[in-house]
Amino acid sequence: MRISALEEYGLRCLVTLAKEGTDGMLSIADMAQKEGLSVPYTSKLLSILRKNGLVVAERGRGGGFMIARDPQEIDLFEVITALGGPIIDPDHCTRFSGQREECVHADNCSVHEVLGGLAGYIQEFLSRTTLADLISTGPVIELKPLSSRVNIQSAPRPSAEMSGGGMSADAE
Amino acid sequence: MRISALEEYGLRCLVTLAKEGTDGMLSIADMAQKEGLSVPYTSKLLSILRKNGLVVAERGRGGGFMIARDPQEIDLFEVITALGGPIIDPDHCTRFSGQREECVHADNCSVHEVLGGLAGYIQEFLSRTTLADLISTGPVIELKPLSSRVNIQSAPRPSAEMSGGGMSADAE
DNA sequence: AAAATACTTTACATTTGCGTAAAGATTGGT
DNA sequence: ACCAATCTTTACGCAAATGTAAAGTATTTT
Numbered sequence: 001m002r003i004s005a006l007e008e009y010g011l012r013c014l015v016t017l018a019k020e021g022t023d024g025m026l027s028i029a030d031m032a033q034k035e036g037l038s039v040p041y042t043s044k045l046l047s048i049l050r051k052n053g054l055v056v057a058e059r060g061r062g063g064g065f066m067i068a069r070d071p072q073e074i075d076l077f078e079v080i081t082a083l084g085g086p087i088i089d090p091d092h093c094t095r096f097s098g099q100r101e102e103c104v105h106a107d108n109c110s111v112h113e114v115l116g117g118l119a120g121y122i123q124e125f126l127s128r129t130t131l132a133d134l135i136s137t138g139p140v141i142e143l144k145p146l147s148s149r150v151n152i153q154s155a156p157r158p159s160a161e162m163s164g165g166g167m168s169a170d171a172e
Numbered sequence: 173m174r175i176s177a178l179e180e181y182g183l184r185c186l187v188t189l190a191k192e193g194t195d196g197m198l199s200i201a202d203m204a205q206k207e208g209l210s211v212p213y214t215s216k217l218l219s220i221l222r223k224n225g226l227v228v229a230e231r232g233r234g235g236g237f238m239i240a241r242d243p244q245e246i247d248l249f250e251v252i253t254a255l256g257g258p259i260i261d262p263d264h265c266t267r268f269s270g271q272r273e274e275c276v277h278a279d280n281c282s283v284h285e286v287l288g289g290l291a292g293y294i295q296e297f298l299s300r301t302t303l304a305d306l307i308s309t310g311p312v313i314e315l316k317p318l319s320s321r322v323n324i325q326s327a328p329r330p331s332a333e334m335s336g337g338g339m340s341a342d343a344e
Numbered sequence: 345a346a347a348a349t350a351c352t353t354t355a356c357a358t359t360t361g362c363g364t365a366a367a368g369a370t371t372g373g374t
Numbered sequence: 375a376c377c378a379a380t381c382t383t384t385a386c387g388c389a390a391a392t393g394t395a396a397a398g399t400a401t402t403t404t
Contacts, residue, residue: 001175001256001294003287005392008268012283027350036270040394047352060401061349076286084173096180098208110306111184114248115175121297122173125290134282177362199380212364219382231381232371 003084009037010045010083011076017055018071018131025064052082071135077126088119175256181209182217182255183248189227190243190303197236224254243307249298260291 016034020026026034032042046065049055054074055065067074081087089095092112097103105112188206192198198206204214218237221227226246227237239246253259261267264284269275277284 001173001179001252001259003173003260005268007173008283008287009270012277015283029350034276036272036276038271038394040396041392043351044393050351057351058401059349059351059399061403063350063401065351080173087173088175096177098181099210100208104206104208105184110308111180111187114301114306115180118294118297122290122294125293129286134286136282201380210364212366213362215381216363222381229381230371231369231379233379234372235370235380237381 006045006048007080007084009035009041010049011079013042013045014049014054014067014074014079015131015134017065017067018074019135020067022067022070025058025066027064030064048083052078054079054082067131071131074131075127076129076131077123079131080126086119087122088116178217178220179252179256181207181213182221183251185214185217186221186226186239186246186251187303187306189237189239190246191307192239194239194242197230197238199236202236220255224250226251226254239303243303246303247299248301248303249295251303252298258291259294260288 012035013031016031017024017026028039028043028046031037031046032039035042037045046055046057050057050065054068056068057063057065092115093103093106093109103109184207185203188203189196189198200211200215200218203209203218204211207214209217218227218229222229222237226240228240229235229237264287265275265278265281275281
């Protein structure tokens with residue numbers, strides 16, 4: 001359960017483009033420069049965003065990328081989903097079926113249910129935050145309404161450790 | 173942003189152990205059987221859970237694994253963190269620094285802030301759900317209070333479950 | 345048109361996570 | 375003691391994600 005590199009960097013690029021306004025344009029080189037990323041990687045990133053309708057591209061001399069819509073009309077759920085795929089796969093149960101064809105908990109799976117609930121919960125948070133919220137001028141973001149924050153990073157971890165992995169996005 | 177295999181399967185094993193009660197014991201072979209996983213993989217999973225203090229192991233003939241505490245005392249944040257690492261890395265900013273030594277948004281990073289907020293939000297959800305909530309007998313899990321759900325891929329499922337009897341031996 | 349600019353696509357190397365396999369260590373029964 | 379059951383640890387192969395590289399396509403300027 002963590003943010004993938006594509007999600008992180010892609011969101012950043014989008015925020016940077018949003019700051020340029022709906023008619024401002026940035027080339028791949030510009031963006032790479034601004035974000036401290038390599039040109040090829042930035043290229044891939046913007047390409048994914050374009051294929052998902054979040055930015056529009058213009059080719060040829062003087063070309064570049066532009067945000068596709070008003071930042072207020074782009075929420076983070078759309079962005080994260082575009083870059084990292086769905087929070088919970090539609091084929092969750094076949095993906096995590098272990099050695100069998102079908103998951104042993106095919107029906108009556110409390111784990112799947114609670115994780116589905118979590119996915120919805122996350123979606124709710126992301127949906128009510130837009131790019132516009134991320135480019136407001138204040139030093140600290142004012143998160144929308146009921147964002148009940150909690151101190152993060154405080155679970156005890158006795159020993160040993162492992163890391164979970166991310167997944168990637170796909171687009172046409 | 174998705175659930176890793178370790179998180180999914182590890183949580184399932186823990187739930188299965190929780191159903192056995194605080195004095196029920198399951199061997200790796202039993203668990204592999206019950207969960208439809210391979211024996212070596214189950215071994216690794218339970219080993220991680222043990223190192224994180226979520227289960228206790230007993231070696232030798234008649235040995236196996238037992239849940240470490242009352243299911244009511246184990247919340248999902250601890251489980252997910254144990255299996256998949258922190259939602260947001262403490263070294264988030266150096267991990268996602270692009271080509272530079274330090275992230276270009278080192279300070280004043282609205283993206284980092286909102287993702288930190290998301291992590292806290294997720295933690296809040298996971299913290300208020302315990303293993304006990306996942307082994308209740310009702311047809312559908314009753315998620316704790318304010319879980320503002322949104323429709324997503326999780327269909328409600330009927331329930332009729334039984335937990336198989338385990339084997340037992342004495343505790344460590 | 346030719347050349348320069350800039351996006352587009354495909355292919356590839358590297359790293360990380362997933363899952364398997366095999367050898368080691370500990371306990372209990374005979 | 376010895377053997378069998380069972381957890382423990384380490385090492386390995388495979389697949390997916392990360393990031394790079396290079397060749398291709400479109401547009402504008404001269």
